[in-house]
Amino acid sequence: MRGNQTKLFCLIGDPVEHSLSPKMINAAFREMGKDCVYLAFRVRKEDLGITIKGLKALGFLGCNVTIPHKVSVKEHLDSIDESARLSGAVNVISNSAGELIGYNTDxxxxxxxxxxxxxxxxxxxxxxxxxxxxxxxxxxxxxxxxxxxxxxxxxxxxxxxxxxxxxxxxxxxxxxxxxxxxxxxxxxxxxxxxxxxxxxxxxxxxxxxxxxxxxxxxxxxxxxxxxxxxxxxxxxxxxxxxSGLEMLVQQGARAFEIWLGEPAPIDVMRRALSGDAALQPGWKLS
Ligand SMILES: NC(=O)c1ccc[n+]([C@@H]2O[C@H](COP(=O)([O-])OP(=O)(O)OC[C@H]3O[C@@H](n4cnc5c(N)ncnc54)[C@H](OP(=O)(O)O)[C@@H]3O)[C@@H](O)[C@H]2O)c1
Structure with missing residues (x-):
């Protein structure tokens, strides 16, 4: 990370504490030598609008959206693509030259x-x-x-x-x-x-x-x-x-591709989640 050049990405939802996305996406950024960082923010329902404005103002390049904001976030975006229109929900936002576009990669x-x-x-x-x-x-x-x-x-x-x-x-x-x-x-x-x-x-x-x-x-x-x-x-x-874990990896890879316009290192993302360190309280291997 060089600091003022670093490109910003995040997850917004409530709760987000147990999300595996930061671990998976940051592993992909490291592997590809990207000066990018991915953070997770707990955002309450009443703060969603101001959060989206803030992400735009701060120049975040991309964002994942999870429960409970997947449907309500649509009204705060500039446009949504066909996948989001059909599913009625957005789980990926891309900032394209200041325009926030919603996608659904599920x-x-x-x-x-x-x-x-x-x-x-x-x-x-x-x-x-x-x-x-x-x-x-x-x-x-x-x-x-x-x-x-x-x-x-x-x-x-x-x-x-x-x-x-x-x-x-x-x-x-x-x-x-x-x-x-x-x-x-x-x-x-x-x-x-x-x-x-x-x-x-x-x-x-x-x-x-x-x-x-x-x-x-x-x-x-x-x-x-x-x-x-x-x-x-x-x-x-x-x-x-x-397992749903494979879908998590694949939808994360699609988000990476939307944001950066290049193929994601899927094996690295999968490995980032399969190690013991990724196991959260309540996880069970068999
Ligand atoms: N692996 C991945 O990458 C990935 C990606 C997206 C979602 N997911 C998981 O998929 C699940 C659904 O997510 P979602 O975003 O679709 O949620 P959602 O929009 O809230 O939909 C939940 C669905 O589950 C049904 N449901 C909830 N509780 C139920 C119960 N006790 N018995 C029967 N049906 C029940 C609901 O039906 P009713 O209307 O009848 O309640 C509804 O059809 C979540 O567990 C989420 O974590 C995983």
């Missing part, structure tokens, strides 16, 4: 993580659990780029699942099913886009072992613990499992 990150984990989307029956910000990003990305045979959306509210399925069906065949009907969906790929199973309530899963076919690929967006209850059930069933 869907792209999930698709990359699925590919990296050997999940085959083309022609697959895909079951998405949840219909929130991440689920929307994942569903639209898969519908646009994954060429699935069918997308099923499920969750504890069938009407909310139906509403997302209706929107997505403009791009790919999609329907909604109740959680109790997930076994009959015969999904090839299941993606949990809800926080169910996240630390500290780690012994719960939206699906039972019998809902999972043995040839199914199961990805959980939750990465704390590294193996969720859903992933444990899937592993015992013989399914292929993909």
């Amino acid at each position: 869907g792209a990150g999930a698709l990359k993580a699925l590919e990296a984990g050997g999940g085959r989307l083309s022609g697959a029956n895909v079951l998405i659990l949840g219909y929130g910000g991440a689920a929307r990003g994942v569903a639209f990305e898969i519908a646009q780029k994954g060429n699935p045979a069918e997308l099923a959306i499920s969750g504890r509210s069938l009407s909310k699942a139906l509403s997302l399925a209706r929107e997505v069906s403009a791009l790919a065949p999609a329907h909604a099913i109740p959680l109790s009907g997930c076994r009959e969906a015969r999904a090839d790929i299941i993606i949990n886009c809800t926080p169910v199973g996240m630390w500290p309530k780690i012994n719960v899963s939206l699906l039972k072992a019998e809902d999972l076919g043995a040839n199914c690929t199961v990805m959980d967006l939750v990465y704390n613990p590294l193996e969720t209850e859903l992933m444990r059930l899937a592993r015992l069933r013989g399914c292929k499992i993909i």
Whole structure:
């Protein structure tokens, strides 16, 4: 860091104390020899507008946005791209010559993580659990780029699942099913886009072992613990499992590319998170 030349990046959210993004992104900057630094700021809901103005005034080049600001931040930006418009949420902001542009890299990150984990989307029956910000990003990305045979959306509210399925069906065949009907969906790929199973309530899963076919690929967006209850059930069933940590790396890599316009050192970012030092209270390796 040279100080007055250093380019600034950050995460805003509440809470941010346990975020792994600073460790991962700063490792990428170091590897690429960039004079850049990435910090995490706890920002309360009522301070969001003034924070965004401040980031612009101070010349921050980029920012990640997490809960609870992913939706409300849109109104403070100059524009949003197609990924943010479709998902309705922003998790990356780029400062392009003073103009703040919002993006959503969750869907792209999930698709990359699925590919990296050997999940085959083309022609697959895909079951998405949840219909929130991440689920929307994942569903639209898969519908646009994954060429699935069918997308099923499920969750504890069938009407909310139906509403997302209706929107997505403009791009790919999609329907909604109740959680109790997930076994009959015969999904090839299941993606949990809800926080169910996240630390500290780690012994719960939206699906039972019998809902999972043995040839199914199961990805959980939750990465704390590294193996969720859903992933444990899937592993015992013989399914292929993909951790949310890989998606975290892939969406972070996409953010790096948006900010700096060059490929991110993905292996370095992955290694930064896999060491013991990255484990937070509540993390569990098996
Ligand atoms: N790995 C990654 O890189 C990555 C990236 C983004 C998000 N995530 C994780 O993905 C999860 C969802 O994030 P999000 O931004 O989409 O949150 P969100 O917009 O708040 O949506 C949450 C979704 O989960 C459902 N849900 C919440 N509690 C539930 C419960 N007890 N039982 C059943 N469904 C429940 C909600 O349905 P209702 O409306 O019915 O409550 C909604 O569909 C979080 O755990 C987040 O940390 C991971």
